[in-house]
Amino acid sequence: MLREQFSREKLLKMLRKMIEIRLFEERVERLYREGKIIGPTHLYFGQEAVAVGVIEALDKDDVVISTYRGHGHGVARGVPMKAILGEILGRAVGTCKGLGGSMHAPISVEHNIPLATAIVGSGLPIAVGVGLAFKYRERRNVATVFFGDGAVNTGAFHEALNLAAVWKLPVLFVCENNLYAMYTSLKNVLAAESIAARASSYGIPSYVAFGNDVLEVYETTSKALEKIRDQSGPAFIECRTYRQKGHGGYDFGTWYRAKEEIEEWMRRDPINMLTERMKAKGFITDEERKKIEEEVAAELDKVVEEVLSSPFYDYEKLPSLVYANPP
């Protein structure tokens, strides 16, 4: 099962990223429960393989548009955890100086994440524009946009897919189908055979990947990227995955989801799945994994401490951030 082309190094890198996301979110969850995070926060537990699989396959000059459930995208892209956590805790060290908060925490122009939107679906048309600029400049880069299953029913989704297809733009649409939008099961709100099938109706090459399998996500993304470059047009990936926790920090995700369903998906935990494969291949031992976890945990201890003792941004400076060219 383990693809030959993945070197141990590559796999270790992906594993580590996934562990970073997991442990990062554990801290966020704890800080939330301790009342240290004020405002909403949406956790990425269980979907780590999507962020890592997609983003590892991208070029660093590709642009990523993220969402309110974007901590994992930021970590996967290498945005410093201190800056992401700083943003979640509203501090001046945050990616957005604390003006954005958890829902915009991955925004980092330096890492080519110019937007993480809190409005479901609204990132898609913006990604189309990013792709338009790439095409116009004859760059071989791709605009990648993440969104959930719930976004598929928005008008913005439709206009974006149609326009990207008509203009043949290099846009990679990545749907993280975790089966629920808040407490609503996809099957009750989507009138289509599947999300990927809906995307196909725009003539867009569409793929389904098991979103808990980071290698499958990576390979599907690579295939889609090739397609985008060959056909000079968009591609679409539906990653079937699951959020292991509730919709937001306040939700435990239980009343609207069957215990068996949750348990089944917990058994298919993306980090464990990759670990098992690597073990089978002799690429890693339990001790080595533990060591990675300890390293990451130590780093996070430091990050949490530093952020918690760091100041808020100076309110008096806010007016100067409204316009780039004030009159």
Next chain:
Amino acid sequence: MLREQFSREKLLKMLRKMIEIRLFEERVERLYREGKIIGPTHLYFGQEAVAVGVIEALDKDDVVISTYRGHGHGVARGVPMKAILGEILGRAVGTCKGLGGSMHAPISVEHNIPLATAIVGSGLPIAVGVGLAFKYRERRNVATVFFGDGAVNTGAFHEALNLAAVWKLPVLFVCENNLYAMYTSLKNVLAAESIAARASSYGIPSYVAFGNDVLEVYETTSKALEKIRDQSGPAFIECRTYRQKGHGGYDFGTWYRAKEEIEEWMRRDPINMLTERMKAKGFITDEERKKIEEEVAAELDKVVEEVLSSPFYDYEKLPSLVYANPP
């Protein structure tokens, strides 16, 4: 070719309606060119078979949502031509007292046309709500909404089709695909195999009808209505037709459309097509058709005269029309 089930009476009725629309629009066009109509006006020449074929198949308690290109819908539904023309000329005798104008002229609550919208695509979600009320009241009626090929690319289209399908509502979506949205050819802006195929991706039973053939439109509508009632869910008809004139009164429709294309469609004029069939069946003679035209023309002479000499609504009364329950 002529379906047995159409009685002479029924065919004559449809022919007359189509002639009414045609001659009505001839007057509108003339009045526009004479500068008597101030503001926009969108003519229905060439699409008469769609309005008449669909509306004849409906029950009078079914609701119709129309558009800015709606004169034909109004005439087909039996809204008095005087009221429609009155509206187009902005007079108090108009359906909307002159407050709506040409783009809203078919609105007539009495005839179950509560809306003709000037915003492309925006009628579709409203039709969904009309259907919701029918379903809730367990009425066997249908909400019918007309829209053009251009509307298919709006976010409103997508949200409306999805919701109608998810809620299994009695909504008949009728796309008048006249191949152009303003000056833009459908093939340059639609990323789908066809409009009907796009609709199918929502699991909505979808039909294509030759929109210049009133009998085909009628039969397809009847089939769709049965489907709506059987499956208690929406249906979709794409009527392929052509506007014989330009987009609006000011446009002659020539620079962006090939002469051959226009000529080919003129040869397939919906009124002539029906006349020929009726003649073949011995249902009508040229003289009889001429007589109908003369009758309608005489009626229209009177209507035009009456409307032109009728007053505008009293401006002072307008504030009382803003709220149903003024505070």
Next chain:
Amino acid sequence: MATRELTYVEALNEALREEMRRDDSVIVFGEEVAAAGGVYKVTKDLLKEFGPKRVLDTPISEIAIVGAAIGAALNGLRPVAEIMFFDFVGIAFDQLVTHASKMRFMSGGQVKLPLVIRTQYSLGRSYGSQHTQFLAASLLQAPGLKIVAPATPYDAKGLLKSSIRDDDPVLFVESGALYVNRSYYGYRGPVPEEEYLIPLGKADVKRVGDDVTIVAVSRTVSEAMAAANQLEEKGVKAEVVDLRTIMPMDYETIINSVKKTNRLVVAEDSVKTGGISAEVASHVCEYAFEYLEAPIVRLNSPPMPAPQASELEKKYMVSAEKIVNAVTKLVK
């Protein structure tokens, strides 16, 4: 008859329940309103009592939610649709402004649209700039629409019931801060057991005073009441006018108060530029100029998006303290 203490949320829930019992043309739909009972529990247990034909969850399709409300209202029902955050009304702006508010007028008075769109704004809850907008001022350009924004449980119930019975489209704006923040005057309050209605289009003098008029609405009424308490200690008697209905606005009550106090502070959660306060102030300046003894002060969010960090958001928002300071300067 008896009066209980209810929260703002409970009062809203009771209003919905009573109106649904009274009139089977009232239906409720929106995101998470049915099975979940609303993300803030305003529609709690309605599904249980009224069943899935009358209480429906929707996809994330704000255009279709407002559109469906319009269509249902056109066809004999009295839909109460929810848009989860006021910000998302922006997605349905076309349906609300270019359709709902104009359909009666542009049909020459033929149609009526008895619909309610419920929504809430979350300023004060650190939700950041895409989830805290109080966009009522952006809708003042849409006459034909009514905009209602209750500040207490009592008003919430009485106004929601009236909105449902009203034959015009009503945007009913709730305050997310009043849902959850126990420290607010408007979080919990007395609500009679017996039925009552509060008329739309009428402001409410929430506190009587002679020295200055404070016009407020929604969340800022709690701030204004707190400010008035503090001012009283300093010997300043403030009159607090709660707009309650933002459109059509009850100018008469405002002007009567200003005629008495000759001083006006408007404190509300719009961004200052083109806020509701601009309409209040400019109206008074046009029609009661001679009664003014001082400039009209507008207290609003400053002209920038809302910062997310709660420390910054607090400074950004209108507060009792800011009102006290402004009044103190004004009456000096």
Next chain:
Amino acid sequence: MATRELTYVEALNEALREEMRRDDSVIVFGEEVAAAGGVYKVTKDLLKEFGPKRVLDTPISEIAIVGAAIGAALNGLRPVAEIMFFDFVGIAFDQLVTHASKMRFMSGGQVKLPLVIRTQYSLGRSYGSQHTQFLAASLLQAPGLKIVAPATPYDAKGLLKSSIRDDDPVLFVESGALYVNRSYYGYRGPVPEEEYLIPLGKADVKRVGDDVTIVAVSRTVSEAMAAANQLEEKGVKAEVVDLRTIMPMDYETIINSVKKTNRLVVAEDSVKTGGISAEVASHVCEYAFEYLEAPIVRLNSPPMPAPQASELEKKYMVSAEKIVNAVTKLVK
């Protein structure tokens, strides 16, 4: 150097052409802007000169048009997108208000968005209530956005060029009435051959006077200029201030004028309730109260949708006559 007479439309077209020649990051897209050259010919022949990579027709997808402009601006271009009628901006309200205007701020100043959305409002052309809305006032709640509205060919050209070079999102609002109605002051006018720019954020005193200040914008500047002429015959010297940029507003120029004239009439095409005039009037009332010798009069469309019939629409609109009447009463 030479000055020609150009129409408003020609001046806009020239601005686009010059900026596209100057900077290859400027691209143009929208409905009917390419092959047709725009339904009102503002983008005439751009396709011919700059080709289909830089001038693109879109589907009827307003959300995607504004979204694509945002994305292109994020990724190094300077898009100039067209929304055919101001009303349709409502469809893209979420993209413009909840995204474009806030993205810089909510990213902590990381991103810049050099985009222009061109649109036009058709009040005065009998297009009815769904095609005549002047929605600028609805966007005042979106600081971060700039709103520009030229009233003459000279301003149209200079402001559009500046808007394209500006690093912030600009909503550029044209007047459909000035496109077509030859009787307007702003329909045709002198435009220098040599290049010039007009700074955003600066109002323009279009006529100097001592007796009363008339603040106007876009179409109503023509009405104000006509009114000032008529008033002069009656011995009243009106100063006409054209806002030009609606947001951020140039309060200083307005206040300086009021300090001189002590009287203010605001005449603009918003619906009166919460119009731009409310912001102007309330600002002056707050910050220059002591200079006012009379109430501030706001002339707007009345609080109702626009009727379509031209006879009725004329009565509905702000006109030179209404301005003359208001000023005459004021200076009495």
